[in-house]
Amino acid sequence: MEKAHILIVDDELGPRESLRMILKDHFPLLFATNGKEAVEKVLSDSADLVIMDMKMPVMDGMEALRRMKEHNPLLPVIMVTGYGTIDTAVEAMKVGAFDYITKPFDSFALLEKVKKALEQGKTDPDSQRMLHQIQETSNRLAEQQENLQKQIVQLSKLSTIGMLAQGMAHNLSSPLLIILGRAELMKDKLLQMRSKIQSLSGNQSPEARAQTLALLQEYDQNLRDTDIIIENVAKLSDIIRNVMQKSRQDQIDYHQSLNLSTILREELQFMEGDLFFKHNVEKDYDLQEDLPPVRGIYSDFSQTFLNLIQNAIDAMRESQTRKLSVKSRLNGDWIEIKVRDTGCGIPMENLERIFEPYFTTKKAQEDSGKPVGTGLGLHMVKMLMEPYRAQIQVQSRPGDTCFTLKVPCGNG
Structure with a gap:
């Protein structure tokens, strides 16, 4: 049977060499000098067990442990710590570490923990398939939860936009009514003035009558422009009224x-x-x-x-x-x-x-x-x-x- 590969992770040469001397006659060994490098090796599925220091540059042992467990929850990891940081090692076990060892290393105790960790890491194919299915289900649930959160945020935004739209529509109604009223008043005055000018044209000389006709044509153009203003203000008022009505209706939650x-x-x-x-x-x-x-x-x-x-x-x-x-x-x-x-x-x-x-x-x-x-x-x-x-x-x-x-x- 092929021997298990052990990944030793420590940024200091001394501890790496100590672990190498203890384990080299029993297992094939891999090495990494920081958590990031160790995670990359684990992602390539090249390690069956990891012995990893807690304090390292680039990525510390705790963060590396979390990422390893995300990839393979069954991977046994033994954390290395000093006597003064045992509490941190205990926290690592809560995250998923199998056990911890302290510096300086006890050869017999280390080999016993490695043996137990590897025995626990062995699972039958059915258990591995079940674990894989659980991981896939968990990933799908996480994705659905993320999508649901996005949808809730979007609905919240739409609700806010709806309230803002209703408020804006209400605030626009008054100015539009003023514009509409002024435009209709302007049209009435233009019609009255046009009628007066037209009534005076009968007693005018041909030259004056031509000037009056040109003036009447200008009034007609102004009247058409006024009609365009009134027509479009009325359309805008209808749009605002529809928005306000829709917003009010959408808030009704009874039959x-x-x-x-x-x-x-x-x-x-x-x-x-x-x-x-x-x-x-x-x-x-x-x-x-x-x-x-x-x-x-x-x-x-x-x-x-x-x-x-x-x-x-x-x-x-x-x-x-x-x-x-x-x-x-x-x-x-x-x-x-x-x-x-x-x-x-x-x-x-x-x-x-x-x-x-x-x-x-x-x-x-x-x-x-x-x-x-x-x-x-x-x-x-x-x-x-x-x-x-x-x-x-x-x-x-x-x-x-x-x-x-x-x-x-x-x-x-």
Whole structure:
């Protein structure tokens, strides 16, 4: 049987030589002069046991021990310490060290501890496989926890942005009303002055009448400019009113009677804030206005619709043809919502996984700077709709993906 390889780690030549003299006739030996170098050797799986000093430059023994245990929790490590630092060695054992030895070395005691450490380090294949599975599960849980924390932070940011947006919208409303009022007053005065000038033109000479006509044309241009101001201020007021209404509705956490077509239209208007969607995507909306009401929480449906629409938009960012079709209709006892896009499509092998948490096909776009998914958008759709006994169907091929959400009637 091949002998175990022992890694001796110490920055001082004296202790390294002492350990070499004790162990050289019994085991193949490896050497490192600091914790960083030792960790690199352990990562290459070249050591079966480590004897390591506590105090070293570059990386001390405690930090090196932690990293070794992260790589291989079963690797036996014996710490070397002086009599005055035994407490530190005990702390190392809490981290995962097998035991410790003190300077100067007792040859017999050292060999006994090495023997026991190697015996404990031997595990059967089933135990090793189980340990490997535990490590993989732990890594997955850690990754999911990190993703969840990122999502919580993102939701917190969105909540803060929502409150700020509502406050900004409220603060903008008053100045806009003043601008609108002044513009309408200016238009009235321009009309009155134009009417007076026009009434005087009948008794004027041809030369004066020509000047009056030029002045009237200038008034007409000013009136058109005023109409443009009034029209755009009115549009901006509508946008602000929609933002404030959406923000208030999203904060309501009780059930109410909802028209799903109305919520869909609000979310589509809200998405006009995405300049890519506003200017680069063709829209086709067919929303049935007289849908029967659904009893539910507004934010459950608004977030669901927003996620489906955003998912469709992201799928079309690299497509040459970009068209979003959104339809709602009553079909028997179900309200059907269809969101169709002309994006890249979903591979057949991924269709069954798209509603799993943290599963995303958008990571490949990270290098290009395009949106990177968290893998929670469609999972959230599924979770939000489950209490309503809703069904979600997906059909996809390159250039044509359709999500169909079916919500049962009769609970409005």
